[in-house]
Amino acid sequence: MGIRFILMVNKQGQTRLAQYYEWLTLEERRALEGEIVRKCLARNEQQCSFVEHRNYKIVYRRYASLFFLVGVDNDENELAILEFIHLLVETMDRHFGNVCELDIMFHLEKAHFMLEEMVMNGSIVETSKANILSPIQLMEKAS
């Protein structure tokens, strides 16, 4: 599985994007997000970006007011996931121009689409910004 889920959460703990690679019911999701957000948002900048949760790990990173949280299996490479988060942010930056919470709110499905370009089935399939964005740009041109 590798990556189990990707969350974007703002400082207030509101979910701004949620992508799960295994099926969870709404209740399970709500509980999970609540627990994770509580755990991760309480941590400060000087602490490391990895949190153990249940039987997997959460790798998170904060960008301005947004937290990017990625739930991964235990043998996943944490540093690679951090790089992945950074890549995601850079990609969004390139598309939206200095991405902010509002961009993601108003273009949620686009953000999902980018993620889908990058991750399939819980494993990272694409790491080139140009490759990730070209379909989106094409589609925007078309519509």
Next chain:
Amino acid sequence: MSGSSLMDSLFQRSLEDLIKGLRQQLIGEQAFISKALEEICKEIKSTDLSTKATALLKLSHLSNLHFHGMSFAAFHALEVLSSPRFSHKKIAYHAISLSFHDSTPVLLLITNHLRKDLNSTNEFEVSLSLQCLSRIANVDLARDLTPEVFTLLSSNKLYVRKRAVAVVLRVFEKYPDSVRVCFKRLVENLENSDPQILSAVVGVFSELACKDPRSYLPLAPEFYKILVDSRNNWISIKVLKIFSKLAPLEPRLAKRVVEPICDLLRNTGAKSLLFECIRTVVTSLSEYESAVRLAVGKVREFLVDEDPNLKYLGLQALRIVAEKHLWVVSENKEVVIKSLSDADPNIKIESLRLVMAMVSGHNVSEISRVLVNYAMKSDPVFCNEILGSILSTCSRNFYEIVVDFDWYVLLLGEMSRIPHCQMGEEIENQLIDIGLRVKDVRPELVRVARDLLIDPALLGNSFLHSVLSASAWASGEYVEFSRNPLELMEALLQPRTSLLPPSIRAIYIQSAFKVLVFCLHTCFVRGGSIVPSASMDNFPAGVSASASHESFDEISVENSADATVVHGQTHASAPITKASIVNLLNLVELALGPLLGSNDVEVQERARNLLGFVDLTKPEVLNSSVQEKEDSEGKGVETSKIIKLMCDAFSKELGPVSLSAQGKVSLPDGLMLKENLVDLEMICGDIKPPSSYSFSFGSPYEEEKDWLSFSNLHIKEDSEQSNESTSLLAEHRKRHGLYYLPSGKSELISNDYPPAKDPTLQGDINDNTDDLVEITEESLNPKRKPNHGKPRPVVKLDEVDEKPVAMKQPEPRDDSLSSAVRDVLFGSEDIPPTSSRSNLSNNPSSKRKGKEKQHTDPRVESRENVIDRNSSSRRSKDRSHGKERRYRSPKKKNAEERKNTDQKEKEKRHRDHGRHKSRQRAEEPLKVPAQTSVIPDFLL
């Protein structure tokens, strides 16, 4: 209708409106959302596809971020999916991949949509549907769409091909037979030079290899090439993951990869890759000293880095090394200990785990000392983390590492005094456990308990109440080791005990009872002066009772100082005088009097017991104290009788009760615990999944091995366990027999085999009563029989009488996945080793394939396609050979196959020298399990 839909679409809120409205929150979020949902419900029924699509988009948004179910819209999503417009399709796919799951009812209807889009010429449509398939595929979808995925695996559009590769993982998982179709092409993609494809395909293999590494050993050469050639860190990381799974299986492979990995370790600038190298070395290549040293050097760099992330990972890596190379941890001891006071709780916990990994018999006291000091300084959460891990480490395996129990009991006492300590219950358990198990520690235990009991401050801390309860119990139970019972008594009855919860208070009172009886006994029965335990054993515990409380400590110090002398001059030390006894009795009456009206029955009852005893003895004690000695022989006899009686009652030693103690109790006659077992099996035969590790009734031969070893154990509890749940079923069946289908075959089978006497079975239950033997035999034998009987036909007849039940279980599926992979990689028939396993899981699938032939022609074509591809290689030859051989007896078959593989190897050596090395490596694992192939023979 059309008018209303026009109105709808004209005035429909767009997603953007919805989000803006949510942000403004004029009427509150919940109210706004429910209003929006109402609108959506209306709009989604619209006949206009754009309206529908927008509604669906809004719904997906609400579902994704605000946890609103969208299962009601499943069918509408399909409707939108059928739209010719790409933008609609996109919305529909988005909604579907967010909301569909295995039990979505309309999942059946999506197959054709997906197929259509998979065959589309628009690569983005193809990609969308692949993406969707990777999220929602179930067995049916995976099976039905395998041909399409197979075609796309060699698509010349990279964009599509990459996604097809990624989706294969899910398809394999859900429908293992697809491996036979797709695996070749997947492997071909490994040789692709495009990083996009390579990244996807390596990702798939790293996931596959996680589940069953052995099957992928033959691909090691390909992976090795990627490892050496790759310039992409993402790909290298994934390949390293694969090798960390493969290397432990094949020493020669480990030898080959260790150099390239060390090169990477030395040269890479990327921390993520570096860390992956480190992890690979410490987990899988730990025999290679130089590699480990290199990795450990890098770990040290991580440890001293400013970045908390690296520090954390460094500690984690150390923990992995510690399993095999403890010296590494000791080398980095300072850093680890220093990290105990890091600002990050995660780092602290990680270093704590490391410290605990270092603990052994000879350093446990030293480490515990350090840790307790840290615990006193740190925050409550971490403090308890420390205490918890000390407790669990020391108590591991019946206090394996504790040598000096006096020390440990002292440590427990000390730990419970740490202000943040919340581990009271665990400490309580251990104190009592140690008291019961370790005789020599009891004097020290009583001393520690006394120290805890007499401290009135501790009574205020509710986390310590359970520790106090253990202390009270210990000091009552082992009062003979006490230096000063009178003092104990006062501690047990002190006014602040009112702070305790009633259940613990009751223990206090009971302990006070024991202490009192002990005092009276020593005073009267043993004749005034006391040498409590000193007379029983060598332990010098001169009890000195004194009215002056202030000198307690002095006395105990004195006692221990002249311990050796005490024995001789016990009469010199102050005895428990009658006066002090009278004081004691008064104290009891004073303290417990109010408790007679206690709300808690337990407290009330114990108080009454104790007071009753005091009432009984007090007059006589007073009497005898007045009359002094001359009369005591006549009058005191009755008192001493009572006292002696009570003393005897308390003197019986309590022992620890083992978990399996229940098993030692013999069954009373007439109690038929297992009588209805026989009926149960018939029912369970067709219900129980064959893969369960308890006794299996359905006779899956894949478990033959497990079962054989298991049957030797024949643990009684197990059979009981498996029966309990099924007995309910049986009852239900009895009562509602009407509604059950007639259970045909399996019932007959189990009846076919009358219970036979089995010598091995009897051996196990020899020591029980005859009744028990009969009962257990009855209940166990029918179980044995089908297991014996059934596998035979299958081993012989291969695929005649086999139910495809296994396919529905998740575990067998994994098995069949790997067996399918093996089939493709090795050629199915030339593997003697796993024949028992792989044949097994092949059967249902091959059966199913027969069915498919009728339905879907393209599949068959594609399958033959694969075989055609192979025909150039040696494998197809073997395949046809295999088919001829299929119906021979397995014994012969195995022998022949072994020969065959040997032959083949020779052939191969002649054929291609270039690939010689790698193939040999590939062939290697076959030989290892070859020995296990004996098992089917043995069964015959």
